[in-house]
Amino acid sequence: MPEFINLEQYEALPENKRVEVFDGVVYDMASPSQIHQAVSMELSNIIYNYIKRKKGSCQLFSAPFDVKLSDHPLTIVQPDIMVICGKDKLDGKRCNDAPDFIIEIVSPSNPSDDYIRKLYYYKNYGVREYWIVDPRRRIVTVNYFEGNIVSVQYPFDAMIKVNIYDDLLINFSEIADMMNI
Secondary structure, eight states, rough: OOOBBOOHHTTTOOTTTOOOEETTEEEEOOOOHHHHHHHHHHHHHHHHHHHTTTTTEEEESSSSOOOEEETTTTTTEOOEEEEEOOGGGGGGGGGGGGEEEEEOOOOOOOIIIIIIIIHHHHHHOSSSEEEEETTTTTEEEEEEESSSEEEEEHHHHOOEETSSSSSSSEEEEHHHHHOOO
16 A cells, blocks of 8 residues: 655655655655766756747756645656746746646656656646656657647657747757757
8 A cells, every 4th residue: 555645755755765646645756867967967968058049937857856836636747947937936946836848758767657646746736838748668658638639759869849839849869869769
């Protein structure tokens, strides 16, 4: 039987313990691999530089950074990359609502977490756009939840538009080439 925790118990966990909480149940997280970290850094740099160049009001964060989707039952995630456009969502400790844009980089040890569990939670808690980047399979799945819900898979050599922005395109072939994926 799983043990359920609340926010106070979550905050009392050791700082070096990597976990996420779904409906009050704690799930351990594996440390990211080298390829995971490299892809995360490249994508973060592209998005950060775009926001900075456009003098945008949104902010980019990367894991580990808590996103509290729900208090009851407690649901806290740590997306690999997130863009948060509402400063009122940030309290100095965490994001207290759905980010506008999330990217998860698939972990070979637990791909269903990103493709099923997180897809469900992100869609239902109001994330506008959610990308699943799978370096092993060399695909990017774009889930855009506004208006007509769209889910499209792209190969790793595609130029992919970030739907929450008018003119941000990410060239995955450059990322793949840089890392020999």
